[in-house]
Structures are given as C-alpha cells and as structure tokens.
Amino acid sequence: MDALRYPGLSRVTNPTELQAFSPEQLEALARESRDFLIETISRTGGHLGAALGVVELTVALFHHFDFLRDRIAWDVGHQAHVYKLLTGRASLFAKYGQWGGLCKFLERRESPYDHMGAGHASTSISAALGMALARDLRREDHHVIAVVGDGAMTGGLAYEALSMAGHLDANLLVILNDNGMSIDENVGAFSRTVTRITTSGSYNALRDEAKKVAGRMPFGTEILRSLKHVERSVKDYASPHAGFFESLNFRYFGPVPGHDLRALLSTLAHVKTMRGPILLHVSTVKGKGLGEAVENTFEAHSVSPAKAQDRQAPPRKSWTRIYTEGMQELMARDPAVVAITAAMMSNTGLAPLKERYPERVFDAGIAEANAYCSAAGMAIGGLKPFVTVYSTFTQRAFDQLIHDIALQSLPVRIMLDRGGFVGNDGPTHHGVFDHSYLRLIPGLVHMAPRDEREMRRMLLTAHTHDTGPIAMRYPRGDTPALDLDSTLAPIPVGQGELLRASGPPGLLLAAVGTMVATALEAAEALAAEGVPAAVVDARFIKPIDEKLLAEQIGRAKAVITLEESVLAGGFGEAVLALMARLGVSRPVRLLGAPDRFVSFGSQQDQLRESGLTQAQVLETSRELWRSAGGAPSRLRRAQG
Numbered sequence: 283m284d285a286l287r288y289p290g291l292s293r294v295t296n297p298t299e300l301q302a303f304s305p306e307q308l309e310a311l312a313r314e315s316r317d318f319l320i321e322t323i324s325r326t327g328g329h330l331g332a333a334l335g336v337v338e339l340t341v342a343l344f345h346h347f348d349f350l351r352d353r354i355a356w357d358v359g360h361q362a363h364v365y366k367l368l369t370g371r372a373s374l375f376a377k378y379g380q381w382g383g384l385c386k387f388l389e390r391r392e393s394p395y396d397h398m399g400a401g402h403a404s405t406s407i408s409a410a411l412g413m414a415l416a417r418d419l420r421r422e423d424h425h426v427i428a429v430v431g432d433g434a435m436t437g438g439l440a441y442e443a444l445s446m447a448g449h450l451d452a453n454l455l456v457i458l459n460d461n462g463m464s465i466d467e468n469v470g471a472f473s474r475t476v477t478r479i480t481t482s483g484s485y486n487a488l489r490d491e492a493k494k495v496a497g498r499m500p501f502g503t504e505i506l507r508s509l510k511h512v513e514r515s516v517k518d519y520a521s522p523h524a525g526f527f528e529s530l531n532f533r534y535f536g537p538v539p540g541h542d543l544r545a546l547l548s549t550l551a552h553v554k555t556m557r558g559p560i561l562l563h564v565s566t567v568k569g570k571g572l573g574e575a576v577e578n579t580f581e582a583h584s585v586s587p588a589k590a591q592d593r594q595a596p597p598r599k600s601w602t603r604i605y606t607e608g609m610q611e612l613m614a615r616d617p618a619v620v621a622i623t624a625a626m627m628s629n630t631g632l633a634p635l636k637e638r639y640p641e642r643v644f645d646a647g648i649a650e651a652n653a654y655c656s657a658a659g660m661a662i663g664g665l666k667p668f669v670t671v672y673s674t675f676t677q678r679a680f681d682q683l684i685h686d687i688a689l690q691s692l693p694v695r696i697m698l699d700r701g702g703f704v705g706n707d708g709p710t711h712h713g714v715f716d717h718s719y720l721r722l723i724p725g726l727v728h729m730a731p732r733d734e735r736e737m738r739r740m741l742l743t744a745h746t747h748d749t750g751p752i753a754m755r756y757p758r759g760d761t762p763a764l765d766l767d768s769t770l771a772p773i774p775v776g777q778g779e780l781l782r783a784s785g786p787p788g789l790l791l792a793a794v795g796t797m798v799a800t801a802l803e804a805a806e807a808l809a810a811e812g813v814p815a816a817v818v819d820a821r822f823i824k825p826i827d828e829k830l831l832a833e834q835i836g837r838a839k840a841v842i843t844l845e846e847s848v849l850a851g852g853f854g855e856a857v858l859a860l861m862a863r864l865g866v867s868r869p870v871r872l873l874g875a876p877d878r879f880v881s882f883g884s885q886q887d888q889l890r891e892s893g894l895t896q897a898q899v900l901e902t903s904r905e906l907w908r909s910a911g912g913a914p915s916r917l918r919r920a921q922g
C-alpha cells in the first residue's frame with residue numbers, strides 16, 4: 283500500500299480502530315478506500331460498481347460494529363471489497379480473482395471476518411437469520427446484519443427469510459442497499475416501487491413536512507395522535523415498501539442517503555440499540571465515484587482490464603454471441619420462440635434480442651426457479667421457451683426441471699451459458715455440475731457443442747425437439763469464428779460423431795463439448811508417436827450414442843472419456859455403465875472436474891488442477907496405453 287497516496291488506509295491495522303474515528307476521519311478513509319478500489323480493480327478488472335456504492339456504508343458499519351464478534355452476511359459478495367480492504371487484505375487486491383489471490387466474492391476460509399461465503403444472490407437474509415437464531419439459542423450477545431441489494435430482493439429466498447424472521451421476531455438488522463440496478467436495470471414490481479419512491483422529490487418533501495408538523499405538536503394530545511396517523515399514512519402512501527416490510531413485522535427506517543456518512547452513522551447508532559427485525563433502507567449509486575461511467579451502470583458492474591489486441595490471431599467469437607446470432611435467426615423464423623433469462627439479459631446475449639423483440643424476451647429477475655417454472659407455463663400455452671441462464675444458476679431451479687418440466691414432458695429449451703470452468707469468478711460460478719444434474723432426469727436431452735457450427739446445429743435441434751425438455755451447455759469465452767453454410771441441419775437427438783478413426787485398434791478418446799478439441803490434439807500427438815488413436819465427439823451427454831460408442835469401444839484397447847464437468851454422474855460414468863451393460867471390459871480413465879471445489883484463477887489454472895490440459899491429457903493417454911499393454915510409442919522408444 284502506497285502510504286503517500288493512502289495515508290489513512292495504510293495506518294489502519296485493525297478495523298476496530300475505526301470505532302474511535304471522528305466523522306472527518308471516517309470520511310477521509312471512505313475517500314481513500316474509493317480511490318484504492320478504482321485504482322486496483324481498473325488494473326485487474328472485476329466487480330467495481332457494487333463495491334463503490336457501499337463505501338460509506340461499510341466504513342459506517344465498522345464504526346459501530348466489531349465483525350470478529352458481530353456477524354455480517356453480504357449478499358452475492360461482489361460488493362464486500364471495502365470490507366475486505368479494511369480487514370487486512372489490501373495486498374491481495376493485486377491478485378484479485380487470480381490463483382492464490384483474492385476471491386472476487388466471499389469465501390469463509392479467506393478471513394475470520396467472512397462469516398458467510400457467497401457468490402449466488404439472495405442468500406444473505408436467510409443466512410443472517412440462521413446466525414441470529416444460533417446466537418439466541420446459545421445465549422450469546424452480538425449483532426447480526428444482512429446487506430442485500432435491490433436486485434437480490436427479486437429472489438424468492440429473500441422473502442422466505444423475511445417472512446420467517448418476522449414470524450419469529452428475530453433480532454436482526456437487514457440493510458437494503460438500493461441502487462436501482464441489478465447487473466442490468468433491475469426488474470420486478472417491488473423494485474419499481476422502491477425506485478419511484480426514493481427518487482421522488484415530492485415524496486421527500488411531503489414526508490419531511492409531515493414529520494415537522496407532527497414533531498411540533500405537544501406530546502399525548504389527540505391532535506398528535508391523528509397527526510402521527512397522517513404521517514403514517516403519508517409514509518404508507520409514498521413509501522409503500524415501508525408498509526410492506528412492516529406487514530412482515532419488520533420496523534422500517536429510510537430511505538437514508540447512502541453516501542452521506544454522517545446520516546448513516548446516526549441512523550446506525552439508533553437502530554443498533556433496537557431489538558426485533560429491523561429493515562434499514564439505504565439509497566446508493568452504483569459505481570459512485572467513477573464519474574462518467576455512472577451514466578452506464580451496467581458497464582460499472584464489472585470492468586475489464588485493458589487488453590492488447592493481437593492483430594495476427596484468427597478471428598474469434600464468444601460462445602454467447604453465437605447463441606445470440608442463432609436465436610436471432612430462430613426468432614425471425616418462428617414467432618412462437620421466446621427467450622427468458624434470470625437477471626442476466628446482457629451477459630447471456632439476450633439484450634440485442636430484447637431490443638428487436640421486446641415482447642418475446644423476458645427477465646424473471648434473480649429468480650431462476652420462476653424463470654423455469656414460467657417457461658413450463660409458456661410451453662403449455664403453445665410457445666417455445668428458451669430459458670437462457672448460466673449453468674451454475676440453473677442449480678437454483680433443480681425441482682422446476684424435474685417437477686414442473688420433465689415430469690410433464692414439456693418442451694422447454696434449457697440454454698446453459700458458462701458451462702465448465704469460468705476462470706476468475708471461481709467455484710461459486712463454475713458450471714461443472716450440469717452433466718450430472720441433468721443426466722439423472724428422465725426424458726431430458728442434454729448436449730454440448732464443440733464449435734460454432736455444432737452450436738448452431740444444436741440450436742436447431744432444440745428448436746425442433748417438441749416432445750420434452752432439451753438442454754445445451756456452452757462455455758465462457760471465445761471460439762474460432764467459422765464460415766458457415768446457410769443451410770445448417772439439426773443434429774438428430776443422440777447422434778455422436780466419429781471425428782478420427784484409429785486405423786488399427788488403439789486408444790479411444792470419447793469427449794464432449796470443450797474437451798473435444800483437447801482430445802483431437804492429443805490424438806494427433808499420439809498418432810505422431812505411433813499410438814493409434816480414435817476420437818468420438820459424443821455431442822450428447824444424454825442420451826449417449828450407444829451404437830457408435832459400443833462400436834468404437836469394441837475396436838479399442840483402452841478408453842478415455844473427457845468432459846468439463848464433475849465425474850460423479852457425468853458423461854464418463856454413462857460410458858462406463860454402457861460398457862458394464864454390454865459386458866465389455868477395457869482399461870478406462872475418466873477425465874473431468876475433480877470431486878473437490880476448484881479455486882478461482884484462470885480457466886487454464888482450473889483445467890490444470892483437474893488434469894485436463896492438453897499436455898496432461900496426452901500424458902494420461904500414454905500411461906493408459908502402456909498399462910493396456912500397447913506397443914511403446916515412438917517417443918518412448920526414442921527416449922530410451
């Protein structure tokens with residue numbers, strides 16, 4: 283930490299020191315913290331907007347609470363950067379999101395100050411409630427706080443927790459950090475009300491006036507009582523969410539201007555002394571301090587580091603963009619095609635479609651279960667819904683996939699972006715479970731493309747598949763852009779492809795999705811060493827192409843399966859089960875994500891950790907070939 287640039291910050295050795303700071307000192311510290319975040323995260327890239335919105339709030343919280351004793355649950359965790367900064371983690375910001383560096387979200391193992399890990403939204407109130415109940419049962423005495431964004435308040439889990447907390451009269455402080463934004467503009471009726479109110483000048487004037495009048499009246503008179511009633515009505519009229527929270531047995535305070543540190547300090551001093559469920563509504567600006575970028579809050583949510591362009595490299599396209607292009611064609615051709623996302627309109631590539639077809643593209647909010655269940659209803663109603671949600675967030679809708687979709691054979695298209703390792707977002711966001719959680723559902727088709735052409739064809743497969751649910755997962759990142767013929771055909775369900783024959787019996791590499799390219803490269807290298815190698819692109823995780831695989835396994839001396847998903851219940855196990863059923867015995871290796879959570883870092887770091895890099899796959903292949911009694915490769919013979 284540069285002590286000249288950040289004199290106040292560099293002097294803080296323990297956040298409890300902030301309890302003795304004056305408001306001026308706290309304001310200076312907030313300024314430095316904001317500058318520090320802008321400087322470091324602009325360099326590394328990462329979440330910035332949300333964190334800048336809660337700088338003053340975080341500093342004010344440290345003035346009033348000791349988070350080694352008191353507990354706090356930050357929702358999502360992408361806004362807890364100042365919290366990390368003030369709890370001794372400044373030096374880790376240089377390695378933000380990198381292997382061995384600072385987590386972009388929250389992990390309990392990172393610091394004793396991080397009581398609840400996070401990455402997925404809408405969990406904070408529920409987790410804080412649990413901590414509050416544990417405290418009371420164990421007769422402990424400390425505060426418990428949840429900080430939740432207005433975006434996260436579109437998730438049902440938040441309401442379930444409010445309802446339970448209100449019912450139990452739990453001692454809990456919920457701070458609603460209301461910046462009017464999710465990643466894109468927030469959606470939902472609740473959010474619309476909050477935003478309308480907090481930005482309404484007439485409401486604020488009306489409220490202040492009502493307060494002033496009520497405050498001037500002598501205590502205990504009838505007039506006061508009726509004026510209090512008037513104030514209450516004004517508040518309810520102009521601030522209906524106050525009534526909403528109060529109906530759930532929460533005492534409501536706010537909206538407090540969230541960048542006014544002194545207002546926050548005095549409000550927190552007040553609510554800290556109260557018992558029962560308290561809701562403190564704070565209005566903040568996402569990306570506060572970024573200047574012009576605040577005009578575009580979506581841009582401020584997550585910034586990318588400046589990258590040098592490689593002019594020589596062949597053109598590449600993001601998988602998400604290929605999806606957008608494919609959907610554009612489908613939507614133009616078939617008016618029954620609709621798309622639904624869950625608060626990821628831009629990141630899943632639906633934003634351009636929303637512009638073109640505003641009535642056929644829906645945002646469910648951070649409410650994946652709602653997105654999938656309403657898609658079931660749309661399918662019943664005769665539409666062709668394409669639910670477009672990250673693989674990791676679809677975990678939230680597991681029962682909708684089973685109970686509301688598959689059990690009723692409804693043709694819902696399940697489009698899973700960010701399948702596989704996601705790099706710096708880390709284990710909360712890896713899409714490495716979908717092979718397993720989809721494969722176990724009866725009647726559901728699951729596929730993964732290896733390149734742009736395959737993805738476009740699979741979209742056609744999904745479009746034509748009307749007899750039940752069908753899923754496609756595709757990764758984060760780019761793939762070589764291809765020149766595609768205008769007449770692509772759908773891939774028949776369950777049809778794999780032999781991409782490389784081995785000639786004489788050799789090693790079979792059966793891969794799916796991103797791992798097909800790795801398998802092909804390894805096979806080329808093996809062949810150059812004199813080891814016959816075949817490659818099958820399974821395309822379908824379910825149903826697997828039993829005919830093709832049985833044929834190729836029958837010809838092979840040993841088999842390797844490759845997938846960027848956990849092995850338990852995945853594609854490799856489907857191949858093993860097939861072999862067992864056929865009574866075919868061969869030496870086999872299953873390659874995939876390991877049975878542990880793989881940390882944040884680069885996607886390459888994560889593949890290495892899983893034994894899935896090209897070099898590792900090649901080495902595993904050689905070992906397997908040797909153990910299967912294959913002739914030594916030319917490379918081995920040459921080595922000695």
Ligand SMILES: Cc1ncc(C[n+]2csc(CCOP(=O)(O)OP(=O)(O)O)c2C)c(N)n1
Nearest residue numbers: 332401402403431432433434463464465625
């Ligand atoms: C279950 C789930 N779905 C989607 C996301 C992706 N996501 C991360 S932050 C975010 C917006 C959160 O908005 P809000 O709670 O208002 O916080 P802000 O970023 O505005 O501070 C979304 C949709 C997520 N983290 N978890």
